[in-house]
Amino acid sequence: MAEGSKRQARKIPEATVARLPIYLRSLLEAAGDGLPTISSERLAELSGFNAAKVRKDLSYLGSYGTRGVGYDVEYLQYQMSRELGLTKDWHVVIAGLGNLGHALANYGGFGDRGFPVAALVDADPRVVGTDINGITVRHIDELDAIAAESQIDIGIIATPASAAQEVADRMIAAGVSSILNFAPTIVSVPAEVSLRKVDLAVELQILSFYQQRRGGAGSTSSLPPETAAAPPAG
Amino acid sequence: MAEGSKRQARKIPEATVARLPIYLRSLLEAAGDGLPTISSERLAELSGFNAAKVRKDLSYLGSYGTRGVGYDVEYLQYQMSRELGLTKDWHVVIAGLGNLGHALANYGGFGDRGFPVAALVDADPRVVGTDINGITVRHIDELDAIAAESQIDIGIIATPASAAQEVADRMIAAGVSSILNFAPTIVSVPAEVSLRKVDLAVELQILSFYQQRRGGAGSTSSLPPETAAAPPAG
DNA sequence: CGCCGCTTGTTCACGTGGTCACAAGCGCCC
DNA sequence: GGGCGCTTGTGACCACGTGAACAAGCGGCG
Numbered sequence: 092m093a094e095g096s097k098r099q100a101r102k103i104p105e106a107t108v109a110r111l112p113i114y115l116r117s118l119l120e121a122a123g124d125g126l127p128t129i130s131s132e133r134l135a136e137l138s139g140f141n142a143a144k145v146r147k148d149l150s151y152l153g154s155y156g157t158r159g160v161g162y163d164v165e166y167l168q169y170q171m172s173r174e175l176g177l178t179k180d181w182h183v184v185i186a187g188l189g190n191l192g193h194a195l196a197n198y199g200g201f202g203d204r205g206f207p208v209a210a211l212v213d214a215d216p217r218v219v220g221t222d223i224n225g226i227t228v229r230h231i232d233e234l235d236a237i238a239a240e241s242q243i244d245i246g247i248i249a250t251p252a253s254a255a256q257e258v259a260d261r262m263i264a265a266g267v268s269s270i271l272n273f274a275p276t277i278v279s280v281p282a283e284v285s286l287r288k289v290d291l292a293v294e295l296q297i298l299s300f301y302q303q304r305r306g307g308a309g310s311t312s313s314l315p316p317e318t319a320a321a322p323p324a325g
Numbered sequence: 326m327a328e329g330s331k332r333q334a335r336k337i338p339e340a341t342v343a344r345l346p347i348y349l350r351s352l353l354e355a356a357g358d359g360l361p362t363i364s365s366e367r368l369a370e371l372s373g374f375n376a377a378k379v380r381k382d383l384s385y386l387g388s389y390g391t392r393g394v395g396y397d398v399e400y401l402q403y404q405m406s407r408e409l410g411l412t413k414d415w416h417v418v419i420a421g422l423g424n425l426g427h428a429l430a431n432y433g434g435f436g437d438r439g440f441p442v443a444a445l446v447d448a449d450p451r452v453v454g455t456d457i458n459g460i461t462v463r464h465i466d467e468l469d470a471i472a473a474e475s476q477i478d479i480g481i482i483a484t485p486a487s488a489a490q491e492v493a494d495r496m497i498a499a500g501v502s503s504i505l506n507f508a509p510t511i512v513s514v515p516a517e518v519s520l521r522k523v524d525l526a527v528e529l530q531i532l533s534f535y536q537q538r539r540g541g542a543g544s545t546s547s548l549p550p551e552t553a554a555a556p557p558a559g
Numbered sequence: 560c561g562c563c564g565c566t567t568g569t570t571c572a573c574g575t576g577g578t579c580a581c582a583a584g585c586g587c588c589c
Numbered sequence: 590g591g592g593c594g595c596t597t598g599t600g601a602c603c604a605c606g607t608g609a610a611c612a613a614g615c616g617g618c619g
Contacts, residue, residue, distance in 0.1 A: 104575070104576070105575090105576095106575080106576060106577090107576090108531060108534050108535075109527075109531055111530070111531075111534070112524075112526065112527040112530040112531065113511075113527065115530070116509065116510075116526075116527075117511075130595090130596065130597090131596075131597070132596085137511070138511065139511040139513070141577090141578080142596095143577080143578060143579070143580095144576095144577070144578085146596090146597060146598065146599090147576095147577085147578095147598080147599080149597090149598090150597085150598055150599075154597085154598070156596075156597050156598080157584090157585065157586085157596080157597075158583070158584045158585050158586090158595080158596050158597045158598080159584070159585045159586055159587085159594075159595045159596050159597080160585070160586070160595085160596070160597090161595095161596070161597085162597090174534070175530050175533055175534045175537070176533040176534055176536060176537030176538075177530065177533060181529070181532075181533055181536070183529070190427075190428040190429075190431045190432050191428050191432065193428065194424040194425050194427065194428030195424075195525070197424045198424050198425065198525075200509075200525075200526060201525075201526075201529070204526050204529075204530075205533075206526075206529050206533075244536060245529060245532055245533075245536075268536060268539065269532040269533075269535070269536045270532075271525075271528055271529065271532060275350065275434075276350075277347075277351075277371070277372065277373040279373070283539070285532050285535045285536060285539075287528050287531060287532060289523055289525070289528060290346075291429070291432075291434075291435075291505075291523070292346065292350075292434060292435075292438050292440075293343075293346040293347065293350075294505055294521050294523060295415070295417075295435070295438075295440050295479060295505065296345070296346040296349070296409050296411065296438075297342060297343055297345075297346065297521060298415075298479055298503040298504075298505060298519050298521060299409055299410040299411060299415055299439075299440075299479075299503075300342050300345070300408070300409045300410055301342075301503070301519045302410060302415070302478060302479075302502060302503045302519060303409070303410030304410075305502065305517070305519075338605075338606070339605090339606095340605080340606060340607090341606090364565090364566065364567090365566075365567070366566085375607090375608075376566095377607080377608060377609065377610090378606095378607070378608080380566090380567065380568065380569090381568085381569085381606095381607085381608095383567090383568090384567085384568055384569075388567085388568070390566075390567050390568080391566080391567080391614090391615065391616085392565075392566050392567045392568080392613075392614045392615050392616090393564075393565045393566050393567080393614075393615045393616055393617090394565085394566070394567090394615070394616070395565095395566065395567085396567090560619100561618105561619095562617100562618085562619085563616100563617090563618085563619105564615105564616095564617090564618105565614105565615090565616090565617105566613105566614090566615085566616105567612105567613085567614080567615095568611105568612090568613080568614095569610105569611085569612085569613090570609105570610090570611085570612095571608105571609090571610085571611100572607105572608090572609090572610100573606105573607080573608080573609100574605105574606090574607075574608095575604105575605085575606080575607090576603105576604090576605080576606090577602100577603085577604080577605090578601105578602085578603080578604095579600105579601090579602080579603095580599100580600095580601090580602100581598105581599090581600090581601105582597105582598095582599085582600100583596105583597085583598080583599095584595105584596090584597080584598095585594105585595090585596085585597095586593105586594095586595090587592100587593090587594090587595105588591105588592090588593085588594105589590100589591090589592090589593105
């Protein structure tokens with residue numbers, strides 16, 4: 092069968108992709124204020140970037156703006172959601188129900204934003220069988236069965252570092268092709284799997300570096316840090 | 326008073342700074358295995374980068390390697406810790422004791438790595454006064470007093486988005502010059518304050534983008550994402 | 560004591576991303 | 590219906606980061 096439509100798959104830079112969710116959040120804010128259209132300048136304020144970058148980023152999605160007027164908030168919101176793949180729900184499995192995993196499982200913001208938690212898994216028999224936020228924790232050995240019951244799109248690793256690689260391997264074996272890793276260790280995945288990582292200790296250490304450079308308690312300034320993001324690793 | 330020593334403050338690229346904590350973690354691993362020295366190639370394996378990048382990054386710290394041999398693990402570890410400002414403890418205050426803040430407060434990994442939690446603050450009177458991991462939650466209005474009692478170096482914002490900016494402002498007023506923001510909103514800080522942000526929803530949406538591009542359930546591959554990090558915003 | 564292999568540190572070329580500036584184009588007003 | 594102001598979209602330039610290739614240099618062996 093041929094490709095669905097004449098979708099030419101314009102290549103969107105990684106740096107731009109990382110900003111799209113921020114734009115989308117800003118658009119939601121603007122829509123909440125009842126604004127029908129928004130200019131690149133205003134969107135830049137809301138998202139924390141500059142207007143030129145906003146315009147260039149949006150141009151990768153297509154020419155959805157109107158010169159002299161701005162962007163139609165609702166329409167741009169729709170197009171951006173579509174581009175980000177947010178028109179469908181992505182089912183998430185959380186592995187590791189320690190402090191962090193527990194907090195993630197209880198956090199309701201995922202389901203609201205189109206990422207419902209479909210399953211929770213752990214290896215500790217004392218945790219397996221308990222209920223968290225209405226979901227029963229199952230053993231990680233059941234991962235294949237869980238994936239067979241319902242589609243699992245994204246795996247979140249909230250285990251200790253020592254277990255992270257094996258958990259990732261099992262997720263991939265079960266058909267998961269996007270992984271978000273919170274464990275403070277390197278996880279290797281094949282090229283067709285996306286991997287992103289969040290490491291709290293690393294973030295603190297980066298802050299520590301810049302704070303020390305400023306002279307410990309803040310005197311001469313050196314370089315201010317602002318977080319960027321890259322695309323997931325294949 | 327003149328500068329302490331002939332510290333010439335070589336400029337380390339932001340991208341390199343973001344990798345230093347990863348190298349340091351890899352060095353700890355190597356030291357745990359009892360290795361006296363390590364080559365750039367092996368360090369590249371452990372840290373997930375390539376050898377050329379490792380060598381270039383390390384060269385910014387100085388010529389701490391020995392040709393034909395490699396890098397002395399312990400010495401490099403020390404130099405890197407010093408550069409990252411990890412020779413002293415950085416005291417952390419966590420604002421917002423919801424799911425995430427609670428998990429962060431209970432997570433012991435911070436203190437171990439040189440970032441002891443010095444205080445917890447919240448605005449909710451039902452939370453103020455409770456004990457978490459041996460620390461009593463205080464009201465956010467006491468932030469100035471808390472900072473006066475003991476040095477506070479880094480502020481972690483784990484509040485709802487609506488409160489984030491005000492919390493940040495109060496932290497800065499209390500003398501905090503490094504902030505890690507978990508709230509899904511833009512926070513503005515003056516140039517002399519470092520800001521980094523972690524947004525779980527954004528991470529998931531980036532994964533969603535690449536997964537959709539691959540064809541939903543994974544067929545043709547497009548681009549794999551690997552997380553990068555930038556320096557904190559001033 | 561000289562040679563040889565190994566690994567670093569650096570240089571160079573390339574690609575990506577960011578910034579600026581400006582022409583194109585749309586809507587409104589007169 | 591024509592002109593004018595406003596905002597987009599894009600093209601060119603520049604800085605940064607990456608990747609490879611190579612010379613410099615150290616240690617060990619004969």
